[in-house]
Structures are given as C-alpha cells and as structure tokens.
Amino acid sequence: MSDAVIETQNLTKVFTNFWGRKKHKAVDCLNLRVEPGEVFGFLGPNGSGKTTTMKMLLGLLYPTSGTATVLGKDPTHIGTKERIGFLPEESYLYKFLTAVETLDFYGKLFGMPRSLRKARAEKLLDQVGLKEAKNRPVREYSKGMARRVGLAQALINDPEVIFLDEPTSGLDPIVSRQVKDLILELKRQGKTVFMSSHLLADIEDVCDRVGIMHEGQLRAMGSLKDMIRIPDKTQFLVHGLETEKRLEVAQAIEEAGGLLEDITEPRRSLEELFLSIIGKRKEEN
Amino acid sequence: MKQRLASLALALRRSPLGALGALSGLTMRESVRKKVFIVLVVFTVVMLGATALLPSIRPEDRVILIETWALRAITFFGVLIAVFLAGVSLPDDIEERRVFTLLTKPLARWQLLAGRFAGFASLLAAFALAAFVICSVFVRIVALGGGGTLASRTEYAAREVRVEEEDGLSKVEARSTEADPLIGIITGGGQTIAFWAFRGVDLTDLPETVTARCTLEVQGRAMMSFGELEVFLRPISHDVPAPEAAALGWNVRFVKEPDPNAGPNEPLPLRLATRKITVKHMIPFEIQFPRGWLGETGGLDIAVKRAKPNLTVSVRPKSVVLLSSPHNFEWNFAKAIASTYLLWMVVLALTIAGSTVLSAPVNLLFGLAVFVTGSMVGYVRESLPTVAERIKVAESEEKEADHGHKHGGGEDFPIPVLRFSQFVSRISLAAIPDMNTFDASTPILRGVDIPADKIYEGLKFALAYVVGALLAGLAFLRMREFR
Ligand SMILES: Nc1ncnc2c1ncn2[C@@H]1O[C@H](COP(=O)(O)OP(=O)(O)O)[C@@H](O)[C@H]1O
Ligand SMILES: [Mg+2]
Numbered sequence: 001m002s003d004a005v006i007e008t009q010n011l012t013k014v015f016t017n018f019w020g021r022k023k024h025k026a027v028d029c030l031n032l033r034v035e036p037g038e039v040f041g042f043l044g045p046n047g048s049g050k051t052t053t054m055k056m057l058l059g060l061l062y063p064t065s066g067t068a069t070v071l072g073k074d075p076t077h078i079g080t081k082e083r084i085g086f087l088p089e090e091s092y093l094y095k096f097l098t099a100v101e102t103l104d105f106y107g108k109l110f111g112m113p114r115s116l117r118k119a120r121a122e123k124l125l126d127q128v129g130l131k132e133a134k135n136r137p138v139r140e141y142s143k144g145m146a147r148r149v150g151l152a153q154a155l156i157n158d159p160e161v162i163f164l165d166e167p168t169s170g171l172d173p174i175v176s177r178q179v180k181d182l183i184l185e186l187k188r189q190g191k192t193v194f195m196s197s198h199l200l201a202d203i204e205d206v207c208d209r210v211g212i213m214h215e216g217q218l219r220a221m222g223s224l225k226d227m228i229r230i231p232d233k234t235q236f237l238v239h240g241l242e243t244e245k246r247l248e249v250a251q252a253i254e255e256a257g258g259l260l261e262d263i264t265e266p267r268r269s270l271e272e273l274f275l276s277i278i279g280k281r282k283e284e285n
Numbered sequence: 286m287k288q289r290l291a292s293l294a295l296a297l298r299r300s301p302l303g304a305l306g307a308l309s310g311l312t313m314r315e316s317v318r319k320k321v322f323i324v325l326v327v328f329t330v331v332m333l334g335a336t337a338l339l340p341s342i343r344p345e346d347r348v349i350l351i352e353t354w355a356l357r358a359i360t361f362f363g364v365l366i367a368v369f370l371a372g373v374s375l376p377d378d379i380e381e382r383r384v385f386t387l388l389t390k391p392l393a394r395w396q397l398l399a400g401r402f403a404g405f406a407s408l409l410a411a412f413a414l415a416a417f418v419i420c421s422v423f424v425r426i427v428a429l430g431g432g433g434t435l436a437s438r439t440e441y442a443a444r445e446v447r448v449e450e451e452d453g454l455s456k457v458e459a460r461s462t463e464a465d466p467l468i469g470i471i472t473g474g475g476q477t478i479a480f481w482a483f484r485g486v487d488l489t490d491l492p493e494t495v496t497a498r499c500t501l502e503v504q505g506r507a508m509m510s511f512g513e514l515e516v517f518l519r520p521i522s523h524d525v526p527a528p529e530a531a532a533l534g535w536n537v538r539f540v541k542e543p544d545p546n547a548g549p550n551e552p553l554p555l556r557l558a559t560r561k562i563t564v565k566h567m568i569p570f571e572i573q574f575p576r577g578w579l580g581e582t583g584g585l586d587i588a589v590k591r592a593k594p595n596l597t598v599s600v601r602p603k604s605v606v607l608l609s610s611p612h613n614f615e616w617n618f619a620k621a622i623a624s625t626y627l628l629w630m631v632v633l634a635l636t637i638a639g640s641t642v643l644s645a646p647v648n649l650l651f652g653l654a655v656f657v658t659g660s661m662v663g664y665v666r667e668s669l670p671t672v673a674e675r676i677k678v679a680e681s682e683e684k685e686a687d688h689g690h691k692h693g694g695g696e697d698f699p700i701p702v703l704r705f706s707q708f709v710s711r712i713s714l715a716a717i718p719d720m721n722t723f724d725a726s727t728p729i730l731r732g733v734d735i736p737a738d739k740i741y742e743g744l745k746f747a748l749a750y751v752v753g754a755l756l757a758g759l760a761f762l763r764m765r766e767f768r
Contacts, residue, residue: 059388061525081392092385105311108298109307113295
C-alpha cells in the first residue's frame with residue numbers, strides 16, 4: 001500500500017497575509033497517489049494550485065492541513081532530496097556561472113566526486129543540446145537555454161523521482177519536443193515523473209496518468225488512455241482506399257448496426273508539420 | 286597514503302561539510318567574478334596613498350597616523366562587505382527564487398545559513414590578509430623614508446594601587462566605575478601618598494633603562510592646571526644600582542641610616558629615590574630609572590605625593606605603567622587586524638541572521654544600524670553611573686524635602702524620567718554589541734601593544750554573538766516558507 005512514490009492525504013494549503021488572515025485557498029483536500037515508474041500529468045489552468053502542490057511535495061511550503069509523503073518520507077526529509085530532482089517553473093540560476101559550473105556546483109551539493117560530476121555534466125549538457133554554449137555564463141543565455149540548464153540540473157544526481165513544473169512552457173516546438181522525448185526516455189529508464197502543465201498536448205504526449213486540477217481541487221484523475229477514450233465509438237484508419245469504395249464501406253458499417261458519423265482525411269498535427277519542415281532544413285545545411 | 290587522502294576527501298565531501306563548502310566556495314567565486322575583491326584591494330591601496338600625503342607635524346606621528354587610518358578604513362570596508370554583500374545574499378537567493386533549487390538538493394537549511402556565513406567569513410579573511418600585507422609593506426616603506434619608529438610597547442600595569450593618608454589632613458574621595466576605574470581624588474591640605482605596586486614584571490621584556498609613563502590628572506588651584514609632584518621609587522630589593530639612578534637625576538638615599546656595626550653579610554637598608562616633577566593637566570610625563578631597581582623579582586613601588594597641598598590629583602590603576610622594550614610592529618598590527626576581523630564576524634552574523642526574515646533593503650538598514658549604534662553604545666555605558674548618581678542625589682533631596690527642609694533641588698529632570706532613561710540604556714547595552722570591544726586603533730595611536738587579553742575578550746564576545754545570532758537566524762529560517 002505504502003510503496004507509492006508520492007502520496008497526499010487531504011493536502012490543503014491556505015495562503016494567509018502578514019497578519020495571518022486567510023487570503024486564498026490554493027489547494028483544497030488533495031488526495032493523490034503516484035506509483036513507481038509512472039509519468040503523472042498534473043493538468044490545470046493557470047492558478048489552479050499545481051505549483052503550490054509541488055512546493056508542498058518538495059518541502060518549500062508547509063501544508064495548512066493534511067499530509068504529503070515522497071518516497072515514504074516527509075517532504076522535508078534531507079535523505080529524500082538525494083533521490084529526487086526538481087525543475088522549477090522558471091529556471092533561476094546564478095548568472096555569473098557557466099552551464100558547466102552550474103552543474104558542477106549542484107553536483108557538489110550531492111557530495112559527488114569530481115570525475116563523476118564532470119562526466120554527468122558533459123552527458124547532460126549534450127542531452128539537452130547545450131554542448132556549444134556550455135562554457136558561456138548563464139547571463140548570456142536565452143530563456144530556452146536557461147530552461148535546458150534547469151532541466152540538466154534537475155537530473156544531475158540521476159534521480160528516481162523527477163518533479164517538472166511546466167517543463168515546456170516558453171519553449172519553441174523543437175525544444176519542447178526534445179524535452180518530451182527526454183521525459184519518455186526517463187520513463188524507459190524506469191523513473192517516476194511528476195509533471196505539471198496547462199498545455200494539453202504535452203500531457204497527452206507523455207503521460208500515463210493524469211489528474212485535473214481546478215481552483216485547488218482535483219476534479220478528475222485516472223489513466224490517460226481510459227479518460228480520453230470515447231466509449232462505444234470506433235475509428236478505422238485505412239490506407240489506399242479509393243474514393244468510390246468509401247460508400248460500400250459506409251453501407252457495410254450501417255448494415256452491421258453502426259452509425260457512421262463522419263468520414264474525413266486524417267491530418268497531421270501542426271507540431272509534426274513544423275518539425276518535419278525544420279528537420280528538412282537542418283538536413284540540407 | 287594517496288589513497289587514504291582520496292578516501293578522506295570523499296568522506297569530507299559526503300559529510301555535511303561538503304555541501305557547506307560548496308556554498309561557501311560559490312560565495313567566494315561570486316565575489317571574485319563580480320570583482321568585489323579587487324575593488325577592495327584597490328581602495329585600500331588608494332586610501333593608503335592618500336594618508337601618505339596627510340600633513341603631520343612630527344615624522345614619528347606619520348607612521349602611527351597611517352596605521353590608525355588604515356585600520357579604520359579597513360574596518361569600514363569589511364563592514365561594508367558584511368552589510369552590503371552578505372546582508373543581501375540570502376534575500377537575493379529568495380527573491381530570485383534560486384532557493385527553490387538549492388533547498389530541493391540535499392542542503393539542509395542550517396547548511397544554507399552556515400555556508401553563506403562561512404563564505405563571507407573566508408572572503409573577509411582573504412581581505413584581512415591582503416590588507417595586512419599591503420599596510421605592513423606600505424608602513425615599512427614610509428618608515429624607511431624617515432617616517433618614524435616602527436615599534437609598539439607593552440604597558441605593564443601595577444598589581445595594586447593604593448592611596449595612603451599619612452596625617453589625616455587631606456581628603457580622598459573615591460569613586461570607581463567599570464568605564465572609569467577611579468581609585469581616588471586627592472584634595473585638601475595633607476600628605477597623602479598614592480602608590481603603584483609593581484610585582485612580577487617580566488624583566489626580560491624591559492630595556493636597561495626603564496620608562497614609566499604617568500598619566501595623572503592634576504588640577505591646580507584657581508584654574509591653574511599644573512603643579513609640582515614628588516615621585517618616589519621604593520624598591521623591595523636591598524641591592525639596587527644607586528649611582529645609575531643618580532645619573533638619571535634621582536636623589537638616592539637610605540630609608541634609614543646603615544648600621545655601622547652591621548656584619549659584612551648583613552644587607553644594607555632599603556633605598557629610596559626621589560625627584561620633583563612639574564606636570565601639566567592631562568599631559569602624560571615619563572620617568573626613567575635603571576632596570577636594576579626592579580630587583581630580581583620585578584618588584585617596585587612607584588609613589589606620588591603632592592609637593593604642595595591644595596592640588597587635586599586623580600589616581601587611576603593605569604595612571605602609572607611601565608613600558609617594555611620596543612616590539613615588532615607587524616605582530617601588533619596583526620593583532621589589530623585580528624581584532625577587526627572579530628568585529629566583522631559579529632556584524633556578519635547579525636546581517637546573515639537578519640536576512641532570514643528581513644527583505645534586502647530593510648536588512649541593509651539593520652546591518653548599518655547595528656554597526657553605528659554598536660560603535661556609540663560605549664558612551665551609553667559611560668553615562669550609566671552618572672545617571673545612577675543623579676537618581677541617588679535626586680532621591681535624597683526628595684527625602685529631605687519630605688522632612689520639611691526646603692532645598693532648591695539640583696536635579697532638573699523628574700525621577701521617573703531619569704529612571705526611564707536608565708532603563709532604556711540598560712536594555713540597549715544588553716542588546717547591542719559594543720563595537721569598542723574590538724577597538725584596536727586607540728592602543729595603536731598611543732604606540733602600545735594591544736593586550737592579548739583584549740583579543741581574548743573580543744574572541745569570547747564575538748563567539749557568543751555569532752553563535753547566538755546564527756542560532757536565532759536558523760530558527761527563523763526553519764519556520765520560513767518559500768512562496
Ligand atoms: N505566495 C502566495 N500568496 C498568496 N497566494 C498565492 C501565492 N502563491 C500562489 N497563490 C495563489 O494560489 C493559487 C494557486 O497558485 P499556483 O499553485 O501557482 O497555480 P498554478 O501553478 O496551477 O498556476 C493562485 O490563485 C495564486 O494566486
Ligand atoms: Mg504554476
């Protein structure tokens with residue numbers, strides 16, 4: 001029962017003002033359970049309490065009531081921090097350090113030996129596509145580049161559980177795709193990922209299970225496949241069917257008792273189109 | 286061996302000190318990258334260059350003046366680092382939200398606090414070292430160019446100070462406070478004698494001809510601020526070099542006439558050396574005598590009597606001190622810098638602690654206020670006995686008034702106001718660190734060694750403040766949420 005990676009019970013956070021008066025109920029009686037090896041998508045509009053929940057799971061905010069455990073321990077437990085990684089909503093970095101130095105510094109906080117720090121930093125910067133710029137101070141980085149350093153620092157300790165707060169926000173489609181691929185790669189490695197987003201496509205692309213937040217409350221939770229499946233509807237995707245034959249197929253369906261709603265040509269997502277165009281350009285160069 | 290070192294390094298890195306070291310290393314790196322350190326060193330050099338041009342009357346004052354100025358400027362620069370850099374580092378991390386990534390790594394909150402403290406403490410240590418080297422070299426160069434002597438002396442104080450009435454005609458009013466340990470004020474017309482009993486003075490640290498520095502407050506009648514004093518040397522050893530003392534201007538005699546029938550092994554009676562000296566109010570004078578007068582145990586009484594009555598003399602424990610042989614200037618300056626470093630640590634600990642609750646601008650004000658009020662709190666301490674006395678006087682006057690004696694009261698302020706002022710002074714004395722504890726420029730200005738126990742006192746004081754402030758800061762930080 002308690003082998004869940006993340007578990008919350010009636011987790012509630014009320015923000016108060018300086019005088020202790022109630023200002024805002026950001027999270028309201030949240031009950032969550034994230035199992036090992038799953039990619040959990042925390043979906044909700046802006047201001048629905050996703051970041052607040054994540055901060056409570058990381059020990060940065062203390063719950064007003066209810067409990068949260070990460071890897072079976074209280075979020076403030078220092079030992080747990082060895083096994084988790086966190087990418088904040090925006091990447092806040094020391095601007096006077098280079099990307100390599102940033103990762104080296106965070107590696108030191110884990111007590112990693114120098115050789116290991118160096119190897120990890122090289123590998124991660126390569127993975128997030130910052131190989132060329134790695135020795136430039138972070139001050140000179142664009143938002144997307146800083147985000148990638150942020151992602152790399154979250155993975156410096158090869159964590160078992162990774163918290164990603166809006167990992168693709170503010171990124172262009174290419175980087176966004178890379179990040180999503182990285183998340184899928186982490187999943188293949190058996191890591192648990194807890195990610196929040198308000199971008200439906202992102203969640204849809206990578207998550208196994210989702211929870212939908214609205215105004216601090218969890219409105220729905222379950223397996224993504226089950227949730228977006230439309231029961232008693234069927235879709236055929238057929239290759240090479242001539243236009244004249246369509247009518248016959250439609251008839252056959254009606255004879256079998258089905259109700260045909262629509263026949264269309266499938267479309268590529270804009271993301272796929274964009275990536276293929278950019279990809280082609282890159283190959284030409 | 287190498288393997289053991291490597292495994293030790295690994296153990297250290299994995300210990301709580303590893304993360305702490307990483308953070309303090311980051312602090313150092315930041316100040317180097319932001320050119321803080323180099324700017325400070327340049328400032329120090331420029332400031333020293335400017336002091337070299339200071340007009341001063343005597344060349345031997347020039348070196349001392351440079352030393353004191355350098356020390357004060359360095360103190361101030363260090364305080365600026367402690368307030369303006371250290372005081373905003375944690376608020377910056379919080380404001381810029383880097384604290385999210387820091388605290389989701391295995392970095393405990395105490396390590397965050399201690400790491401920043403250690404980082405700035407190391408930075409200040411590096412600055413102290415650099416300042417010491419720059420100033421020493423500079424002062425040596427100025428001294429070479431005829432800037433005066435480069436030495437300081439230890440002041441040996443008397444073990445006991447006493448005022449003896451010989452005939453009951455004179456009056457001794459005694460009053461003593463912590464800030465101003467006054468033994469007595471001699472007035473009236475009698476033959477009162479004050480003496481400083483030196484015992485166990487380190488003879489190896491004294492020159493052949495010993496100098497005693499006398500700082501007596503002499504007040505003549507009718508605003509005449511000088512008078513004549515009679516000074517005595519009363520050795521406790523029978524065998525003292527009489528001719529050498531005579532050569533230095535002393536009248537040497539036996540306390541009682543030697544017995545002509547005494548055997549050859551019988552010691553001669555004790556001797557006594559006297560001379561008369563005219564002194565000006567508050568201006569120290571020096572007397573010199575052969576080292577032999579301190580015997581083999583380093584014991585001698587130096588006594589002072591008024592040549593004519595109706596002179597007022599204030600007698601303090603350190604009114605008469607013996608000066609040692611000149612000591613190495615660098616060692617004394619190093620002690621001064623060490624003392625300054627302790628002052629920085631107090632300010633640093635307070636600003637770091639303050640930064641756990643205060644926003645950056647408020648914390649800057651807090652840090653500056655601590656330093657400025659801490660530098661002035663000495664005056665409050667000095668005023669406390671006066672206030673206490675005024676309350677006592679006012680109270681006794683009130684009592685007399687109750688008994689029907691109508692006196693014009695000498696006290697302008699009502700007693701409750703005085704009591705309130707006393708209360709506020711006591712509170713501020715308890716809460717604000719007294720920066721004068723670390724003041725090294727006064728001894729340097731007087732050309733005397735900074736006593737080792739002053740450094741030790743400062744160390745104890747600083748340690749208490751640093752530990753207390755950091756613990757309070759940690760308590761705040763642990764409660765704190767990061768929104
Ligand atoms: N420090 C704070 N003080 C007061 N209210 C806050 C604070 N931080 C967040 N909130 C409120 O809590 C709610 C949830 O915020 P947040 O968790 O950041 O949402 P999300 O990450 O889903 O966009 C919002 O309505 C926000 O206004
Ligand atoms: Mg958010």
